[in-house]
Amino acid sequence: MPRKSLILSTSLFVAVASSILLPGVLSSAHAGSGCPAATTTITSNQELASALADATPGSVISIADGNYNGDWVATASGTPARPIWLCGSANAMLTNDGYSGGYGLHLNGAAYWHLYGFSVSNAQKGVVADAVTGVVIENLKVYDTGDEAIHLRENSARNTVTGNVIHDTGNRREKFGEGVYVGSSDANWGILTNGQPDHSDFNVISNNTIYNTTAESIDAKEGTVGGLITSNRFDGAGLTEEGGDSWVDVKGNDWMVTENTGTNSRGDGFQTHHRDRTKDGLGDWGLRNTFSANTAEVQGPGYGFYIHDPSTTENVVACDNQVANAGLGYANTACAPTT
Incomplete structure (x- = not known):
């Protein structure tokens, strides 16, 4: 039966998420601290490629203003105490050959990176993080992408996506034009996670401004557990029939969705979807999610x-x-009173 009992107040609700469900994500990742002094400053494509390849714990790579077009991949990892920083102003732009090109930036198994301040555009996907933990994606501008803007997948857990401005996604395929995408569809588990659920768990998506996306502003897929979506701002005026019909779609379990603000939707404001894979031994999804203290100016036909x-x-x-x-x-469904 649905839980109709009292739920946590909003302030305690967020505190539980950050201190119990999400240990270490907000504190050890240093979100909101700005960029440290550079250890390396890059001004060319060749220098950027070398800096990504040579990065070690504690490296601080500063990107000078300009356009950097290439296949940007990081595989080295930092540590909780000494993350690797990649920083730049909004005028430092990473691209990858347009809407049908590659990823604007790919963190491929590269844990404990802090991305700060720069822009990613004109790529098929914006920032993709595979099999990472302790990554912070902060204050970026990610826009004009063929598909989604920011994607955490392949069991990427305990990461933070915060303070980013995301817009104009889905230029190649509207169906894939999410703002922030967490996990992966069960149809892709065979390719990405050896047929098992993509446990991109305990991620924090906070304080982002997301608009003019063809699909959901935030899509939390089946297989994901225990994340927090808080204090984001959505405008769904760009949602399309092929893309999406809500700002937030939660298909995972035990997510907390709180203090977000949305306007304009071609369907609903917030959604869950139930995906039962228990017959395959792959879990039951879309359960026990909580929505509290959100503001939904739907301007649309749904709920x-x-x-x-x-x-x-x-x-x-x-x-x-x-x-x-x-x-x-x-x-x-009937709403639940708060304490």
């Missing part, structure tokens, strides 16, 4: 909150959310 299979999935929509101009009303 503020749509819960798939509400009678069996134990998802909670708190009564402290604010919903306006939703054609079907507040939610398709």
